[in-house]
Amino acid sequence: MNAFDTLLPRPVTALATGGALAVASPSAVATPSTVVIDPGLSPHSEAYRLSITPDGVRAVAVDAAGAAHAARTLRQLLGPDAFRAADIRGSWELPCGEVADHPRFAWRGVLLDVARHFLPKSSVLRFLDLMAAHKLNVLHLHLTDDQGWRLEVPAFPRLTEVGAWRKGSWTGRQPDGDPTHDGRPHGGFYSTADLREIVAYARERHITVVPEVDVPGHSQAAIAAYPELGSTGEPVEVWHAWGVSEHTLAPTRAVIDFYKTVLDHVVDVFDSPVVCLGGDEVPTGRWRGEQAAALGLESVEAIPGWFLRTLGGHLAEHGRRTLGWDDVMDHAGLSPGVLVASWRGEKAGTAAAVAGHDVVMCPEQHVYLDHRQSEHPDEPIPVGFARTTEDVYAYEPIPAELPEDAHHRVLGAQAQIWTEHLDSPRRVDYAAFPRLAAFAEVVWSAKELRDPAGFPRRLAEHHLPRLDALGVEYRAPDGPRPWQRRPGVPGRRR
Missing domain, CATH: 3.20.20.80 (Glycosidases)
Incomplete structure (x- = not known):
């Protein structure tokens, strides 16, 4: 853990994603519009994982900041039109794959x-x-x-x-x-x-x-x-x-x-x-x-x-x-x-x-x-x-x-x-x-x-x-x- 993590504590509470994704508990069933908060996902603060399959998108994050990053990465994958949109819920095409990510520096x-x-x-x-x-x-x-x-x-x-x-x-x-x-x-x-x-x-x-x-x-x-x-x-x-x-x-x-x-x-x-x-x-x-x-x-x-x-x-x-x-x-x-x-x-x-x-x-x-x-x-x-x-x-x-x-x-x-x-x-x-x-x-x-x-x-x-x-x-x-x-x-x- 980076030393700055202890200087900027961020509680796992509300998530601001522009309406893109919602926060769920670890036991919840993830839907394409849900981020599961799982503190055990990674030892790194702000970490997240996106799994994209033909059935939809599943996102897991270690904390609320990670959940926000997951939503931002999803917008990036959706392309420029998603940056113009106030809300990205709807029908979009995404490449299948998995993204596991966390920041190097705090x-x-x-x-x-x-x-x-x-x-x-x-x-x-x-x-x-x-x-x-x-x-x-x-x-x-x-x-x-x-x-x-x-x-x-x-x-x-x-x-x-x-x-x-x-x-x-x-x-x-x-x-x-x-x-x-x-x-x-x-x-x-x-x-x-x-x-x-x-x-x-x-x-x-x-x-x-x-x-x-x-x-x-x-x-x-x-x-x-x-x-x-x-x-x-x-x-x-x-x-x-x-x-x-x-x-x-x-x-x-x-x-x-x-x-x-x-x-x-x-x-x-x-x-x-x-x-x-x-x-x-x-x-x-x-x-x-x-x-x-x-x-x-x-x-x-x-x-x-x-x-x-x-x-x-x-x-x-x-x-x-x-x-x-x-x-x-x-x-x-x-x-x-x-x-x-x-x-x-x-x-x-x-x-x-x-x-x-x-x-x-x-x-x-x-x-x-x-x-x-x-x-x-x-x-x-x-x-x-x-x-x-x-x-x-x-x-x-x-x-x-x-x-x-x-x-x-x-x-x-x-x-x-x-x-x-x-x-x-x-x-x-x-x-x-x-x-x-x-x-x-x-x-x-x-x-x-x-x-x-x-x-x-x-x-x-x-x-x-x-x-x-x-x-x-x-x-x-x-x-x-x-x-x-x-x-x-x-x-x-x-």
Whole structure:
């Protein structure tokens, strides 16, 4: 059993399958529209078996998530028309055979950045449907950053009254310090009711929403709303630029108390056992030595770790674990239970796993889906590393350098969709697909069962028609379609 199975318990209760299949007890007689829940089917969570004969379909699953996967696989076998149908009950032709399946990793995630460019609730719900269709089960929702605060916190209304809105945005990657922007106001936020609906919608699809509230860097939007949170106390605006803002949170008890209140609200809204506190790319230039000394720290470089330990301890009191970007490995005194998201490469993730930390692999060199998909001049957003669908399919989440006795520390992997250059759901579609389909197979299938030579054919013949049926505006294998072409300029995330 993967270690993450214990972090995301899913009771065997109701099953959301769009009306395709119903749950029955192990003793029930299976009909073509029944999934039998049998915990003894497999030692693997989310496992299922489909038996297709001339007499009908029999499905057995180890738990409710497995039953949902069985229904999704059945839809795949039925073809694109089943993706258009609200209900697949009726007369369909299926090939006879048996499918026995279970996921390789328990954390099969996608980060969706709604802080840089806001996505309406309906778009997030649609994205959850697309995740479910690909058997992905963790949505890492990046809710706060320098460019926007998207999380309503009733105790602090200015976080969304002020922090959720900016005067404009950089178009492309301008030189650091360039004050220009496009002059188009941008903003939006999710009410508490919106977020509860997102969490419930995800739960029905056996997806866990992991919220992220960044500290102590990537916090300029919060500081714009409440200047006293900032390291200098000076008024600032919500940032219009990309990159790394120099404005950081003040290392004071008052700021900690503020964020404890924020996190109290977060854990009330989100049922995830994991909450991300960021901890990455933290400039130390605006902190003073005496501030560190007042906290009993040797230097300002120790302040980010103090933030993570203090607020992580508060989350632990709520029974939640902290997820941090791999920069947290640079901080002394990292708490033992912190999960590490390895984004700068695989080295930090390997070191974290060897040190006894659970790890989610998300290296920018392989699974940053906002990065360009080719070197072709028609590529609309030519940022980051050029990574094709085939490149993503070739990714292996277990680093070659990781000792075998630490393999279990890799909970899984996560594709990243940062939205500095993705300003609409259509742009998200283009960046995500079909590369996200390749990633979904990477985190689901055993390494030895993956088929690099056959994947492009299967994608073109079978899966792209499904994406067409779902209305996904993916990047065509031969390049951007005419309406997807738009000039861009080089740049990088964060």
